[in-house]
Amino acid sequence: MRLKRNRLKQYHHRxxxxxxxxxxxSYTEYGEAKPVTAEIWPAGGKLQAEMYGQKLSYIRNCRxxxxxxxxxxxxxxxxxxxxxxxxxxxxxxxxxxxxxxxxDYKIIAIRPYRYLYMELxxx
Numbered sequence: 001m002r003l004k005r006n007r008l009k010q011y012h013h014r015x016x017x018x019x020x021x022x023x024x025x026s027y028t029e030y031g032e033a034k035p036v037t038a039e040i041w042p043a044g045g046k047l048q049a050e051m052y053g054q055k056l057s058y059i060r061n062c063r064x065x066x067x068x069x070x071x072x073x074x075x076x077x078x079x080x081x082x083x084x085x086x087x088x089x090x091x092x093x094x095x096x097x098x099x100x101x102x103x104d105y106k107i108i109a110i111r112p113y114r115y116l117y118m119e120l121x122x123x
Contacts, residue, residue: 003039003063003065005032007039008035008037008038008065009037009038009039009040010034010035010036011036011037011038011040011093011094011095012034012035012036012093012094012098012099012103012109013033013034013035013036013085013087013092013093013094014030014031014032014033014034014090014091014092014093014099014103014109015027015030015031015086015091016028016030016031016088016090016091016092016093017030017031017104017116018095020030023077024049025046028090030091030092030102030103033094033099033100034085034123035064035099035105036064036082036085036093037064037065038062038064038065039062039063039065040060040061040062040063040064040093040095040120041060041061041119042057042059042060043056043059043061044056044117047069055121058121058122059108059119059121059122060119060120060122061086061117061118061119062093062115062117062118062119062120063115063117063118064082064087064115064117064118065080065115066082066083067086067108068080068081068082068087068112068115069118070112071086072106072117074106080109080110082116082118087107087110087112087116087118088107089108089109089110090106090107091106092105092106092107092111092123093105093106093107093120096110097121102123103123104122105120105121105123106120106121106123107119107120108121
């Protein structure tokens, strides 16, 4: 199966970085925006309805175009290298906002099928 070119659009991926403020509280900052080409559609179906329940309307499915490689860092976290972008759960995606602003969706699940398949949740 291949991705249909008329469904692909360009979005912006921003890596999540955990930071601490001067009081010791942790919060999430996002790195610089990198363009990604993806196909995005609303979540649906019986399985996703059972998984997410009332939150289903805030979930989107995403399939990235291109090859990827799996990497594991020293802490055991799994990342996916797609081109020059390192993608992992918790990163942000700018769907309805420009790439310079904070992302409006967060990656909550990554499934390494033939194409990199992700589930996104609205922030």
